[in-house]
Amino acid sequence: MAALLLDAEEFSPLIRAPLGGGHDEKWLQALLFAHPGVIPIERIDPGAGSLVPICRELALPKDGASVFLDLLAVTAHGRLVLVECKLWRNPQARREVVAQVLEYAALLRRWSYADLTARLKASLKWSGANPLFSHVRRTVPDLDEVGFVEAVSRSLKSGDFDLVIAGDGIRADLEVLAGHLEGSNARLALVEIQLWTDGAGRTVVVPALPLRTEVLHQRVIVDGEGVPLRLEEPGDAVEAMEALADPERAASRDGNRAFWQCFIDGVRFDHPDQPVPRHGGNNWVKIPLPAPARWLTAYRTADEAGLFLPLDGDGGEALFERLAEAAAALRDESGLDLAFIRKQAEPFKGSMAVKRLLSDFASLEAQTAWFCNAANRLVNALRPRLSVEGA
Template sequence: MAGTAAASYDEKWLQELLFRHPELILLDGIETGSGGVVPLCRELPIPRPGGNVFLDVLGVTRTGRLVLVECKLWRNPQARREVIAQIVEYAALLRSWSFGDLTARLKQKLGSTHANPIFAQAEKHWPDLDEADFVDGITNSLAHGDFALIIAGDGIRSDLHAVASHLNGQRAGLAKLSLLEIQLWSSGSGQTLIIPTIPLRTEVLQQRVIISETGMPLRLEEPTSSETGDVAETAIERTINPGQAERKALDRAFWQRFIEEVRFDHPDQAPARHGGANWVKMELPDPAGWLTAFRSSGAKEEIGLFLRLKGDDGRRLFDELATDLETLRSESDLPLFAQVRAEHPFEADLGVSKPRSAFADEDQQLLWLKDAANRFITMIRPRLSQFSETTA
């Protein structure tokens, strides 16, 4: 922004302006044939160790390439350099997500019930869009870190070009970094003229989406299951105290209803399946193995969910999750607990539980478990993807 009107506007205003008027982003001028950009959401929360960060604007092109926009007013040199570090970090974090991770997070952010909210938004702009090709494009954009990174501000200085050029030497997947200048002028009658421009040198700027904070190159990992077999299942049985044998048939019927009725916002999540006498499992990528949903009886009657983490990888993941526990609670809206069960060998749980007496009947128990399981899965899967990238 420049001119007489600049002082009366802030970064939130600029963020909102670009979201509501994506034609100002001038993506066709940056990448010929891109077809413009459709905005998906503002302030997208992206988890990282230490708490969430928030991307100003996330958009997508007709080909499924993701567009990341950060807005910054250039009031001091430090802010100019920090915004480059921010957008590069956000790109690195997003690169560890799958299409399912992104879909689930957008469903949560937008309050959408659509099976594919990204395609639903894009189809409004491009009615002839092919869903399968579009989804493949987004999947490839995430897997290869192939993003359009755009810094929008009120003035592009030479030092910004220098820092951006330095990023070309970084390793990992390619993404283009472009600089968008927003000039703002006010007339004597109170009208405001907004002029977006692309500094010439940004047409050739290119940065390689970075390695992680620990220096590890990022790449997408396929989810696998870690714990299998009778020994692990017996350990789960001991944890939940399944109760008397004569109740097993009724308990199984309860969990069969859970399996049939639970719905997950994360499209990569496989259906729940029976685990044992009063618990079910929901498969997750390593090192989590699975999320357990249970009902206990006897001296401590509870219902709940827990993620059991073991070994060296489990310890590292647990330490990250425990450090971010308040963020996880806020994000999932669940009163999560983090508990170390044993040090040698390491074993710890991240979970949530409630006394069975808090519910009037089994229908209420089922409603709570279905909702809590969906919230837990939506919260944990992006973090598992990110952990897999940084430990690969």
């Protein structure tokens, strides 16, 4: 297939060809990776310069699993570009794709430049001290290493990304959803990929840009040098999208948030240094803990309620082993039937968890009371051990 770009006035001799068959999302992903010029980056992000593809199917760890970003790229000025490819035959994809790309941005925002480098070395078999810079310099020969590393680091810290949704037909409902997004420190662009064929069987690939947002501002806490220390989670943007696309699901989310707000308002911790919980995603909250742990997660599903301490990586594995050795004491101190779960060996993923069936509770108030009691007991049992670990 010859991938060509033509001006709009040259379209008349061509016939529009719908994507389908071999032209699926994987095909579109491969096309954009091989021909990044199809993405009109200068119209999305004026002054961005060259767009350099980095990798396809980047694994982004989240609690209990990983999600995969279709395409990661970077501009010559060090801004990361996240691309998600979607065909619109599936109506559910239209409702979820904006939330999906926002989730990917939120997960990537947790990484440092060193985290990104390590992941690329592992997945792409790259080597060297700074393989990302070396890769981009092949396209941008005059690239300054220090400036590039600082720019990518800023992009990660602040969540200052270009988010691109590329598909075969941007529907009006998706434009409405994107137009109502708030709470993301990123640019969002919808890129429609059109296929046209001529009488000789040649295929022409033409991008269109039906929507491009400006930077969508959010509340940011910064240090003395203006570097963001914490950004609000993109939950408000997801909720706005769902309210438009799926009112029933939005109502369920509102009910879940109200339940967890009652827990946040009602829980009382014996430990004087314990911060209050804060909302996470739909139907779960974070209970902050000191290093080397991060937080306890309190959650509800359709049929169970529980709390778990997520542990991953080398540090998480070491802590898991120490807590597992003290399992009997932890169960005795907390009065909870704690389970120690090894989910994955390499890289390590595990958790310490307790759960109950929702059918065990007579009311929402009983659920709230159990969460308050169990959270306080777990904090009391864990914090002294974490203080020793972090010392």
